[in-house]
Amino acid sequence: MNKLKLAACFSFLSLALLATENVFSQNAALAKKSVISKKKAGQVQGQDVFEYTLQNKTGMQVQLLTYGAAITNIVTPDKYGEMSSVVLGLDSLSHYAGKENSLMGSTVGRVANRIANKKFSLDGHEYTLSSDIHGGVNGFDKRIWKAKEVTKKNELAVEMSYLSKDDEEGFPGNLLVTVTFTLKNNNDLVIDYKATTDKATPLVLTNHTYFNLSGGRDSKALNTELTVLADQFLEYGDGSMPTGKILNVKETPFDFTSPKTIAKDIEKVQQYTNGYDVTFALRNQTGKLALAAKVFEPISGRELEVYTTEPGVVFYSGNWLSEKVKGRNGVPYTKNGAFCLETQHYPNSINTPAFPNTVLRPQETFTSQTIYRFLVRK
Known part of the structure; x- marks a missing residue:
């Protein structure tokens, strides 16, 4: 090969390597960029339902569905840097809209949890609901929410809104609710709730995501360690309905004041019910954001911290x-x-005057925030 051809060959090779390097650089930049995507998931009751995917600069992903304002997937790294899902989910919209969906990742309301005997009185009027649990037969988890993308301090978010009309499921007042899901670059998933009403109404909102931090390596969550920053819990009777008494956790199976596996005392709880389904009265009762619980999964090394403005979890x-x-x-x-x-206010608060107030009135604005923070212990 003569010198001219050799020089041309090296020149071509240099350009090829430069082009390849540019591609890798572009891909690396893309991987570090926050992105959000939207696609149509199908229809329910003749209405379009959309799925949003949020990805932050670390590669963590959160998927949301406008049916039920639901979290359908959360993908985070484990201690080896491997990404996998840490929540339960379903394969299709038809499954989410089906009878076998156990509030999977849904926003729950108008009143999450329980109201005794499906009845309450407010301002001299008695109201009868369609069900005693989770906002009625067709609560917020079965409604189609409007959604829009919003940018908050260079971090991506989806704001979902729903107008719950007067007498829906038996509740008074036209209630406008917005729930904003923000995925931050430090792997925080922030949920902000906001609501206004034109008539006094009880309101308890929460999210019902099922976590398994092993990322599929353990089909059970029993070896997961839990700490709850609560010295008291709500005594409950049949059907997990609170009796109105608040008891100390000390020397009970409900003591999670120091790290304890879910399995350790669950058999003691199962003497009375099928497992843990308990409301803790958190130490923080100020209405300001504070740590409520910590979770550690030993196989994956994943940790979860839960912060909330709510009085209970x-x-x-x-x-x-x-x-x-x-x-x-x-x-x-x-x-x-x-x-x-x-995270939520206490069950049956509307019928239990000693519990924190859950009544929202006209001219007031309800706000609440919960943060699920994902970490790794190596």
Whole structure:
């Protein structure tokens, strides 16, 4: 090969390497860029339902559905840097809209949790609801929410809104609710709730995501360690309905004041019910954001911290998850295969004057914030 041809060959090779380097640089830049995408998931009751995917600069992803304002997937790294899902989900919109959906990742309201006997009195009027639990037969988890993308301090978010009309499921007042999901670059998932009404109404909002921090390596969540910053819990009777008494956790199976696996005392709880489904009265009762719970999963090294402005958190140990129901990728659910930490006001507060107030009135604005912070212990 003569010198001219050799020089041309090296020149071509240099250009090729430069082009390849540019491609890698572009891909690397893309991987570090926050992105949001939207696609149509299908229809429910003749209305379009959309799925949003948020990805932050670290590669963490959160998927949302406008049906039920639901979190359908959260993908985070483990201690080895491997990305995998840390929440239960379903494969299709038809499954989310089906009877076997156990509030999977849904926004729950108008009043999450329980109201005794489906009745309450407010300002001299008695109201009868369609159900005693989770906002009625067709609560917020079964409604189609409007959504829009919003940018908050260079971090991506989706704001979902729903107008719950007067007498919906038996509740008074036209209630406008917005829930904003923000994925931050430090791997915080922030949920901001806001609501206004034209008539006094009870209001308790929460999110019902099922967590399994092993990322699929353990079909159960029983070896997960939980700490709850609460010295008291709500005594409950049949059907997990609070009795109105607030008891100390000390020397009970409900003591999670120091790290303890979910499995350790669950059999003691199962003497009375099918597992943990308990409301903790948090130490923080100020209405300001504070740490409520910490979780550690030993196989993956993942940690979860839960912060909230709410006075309570419900710990549910997935007692009624059934292998008869198939979740994401056709994998069957299993009892205790996941847990929920639902930040909220206390159940049946509207009928229990000693509990913190849950009545929202005209001219008032309800606000609440919960943060799910994902970390890794190496």
